[in-house]
Amino acid sequence: MLHTYKATIDQKGxxxxxxxxxxxxxxxxxxxxxxxxxxxxxxxxALLSEQALAEDWNKPEEDKAWESLQQEQ
Structure with a gap:
């Protein structure tokens, strides 16, 4: 599962x-x-729809449907 976080870069990079x-x-x-x-x-x-969309996105069959687009590195 992918998670997105907001981060910053300090003055030292x-x-x-x-x-x-x-x-x-x-x-x-x-x-x-x-x-x-x-x-x-x-x-x-976006906030209001997040929970409703997550119910569909977080199903195993959804992962299977997108599996062919995932590339191992």
Whole structure:
């Protein structure tokens, strides 16, 4: 399962994750560098639909349907 977290880069170039995030040893991550900062507010419609969509997205048959697009590295 993929999780998205907001992080920042400090003045020394180190990645700073929120304090409550603990990543297991050996975790693989993808980093997206944004051209401009994210807005402080989130689209209300996105928040309201998240739970309903998660019910469908988090089903094993959904994972199977997208399996062919996953590439091992």
């Amino acid at each position: 180190n990645l700073q994750l929120p304090e409550n995030i603990v990543l297991p040893s050996g975790s693989q991550v993808l980093i997206t560098v944004l051209d401009k900062p994210l807005p402080d507010t989130v689209n209300d419609e």
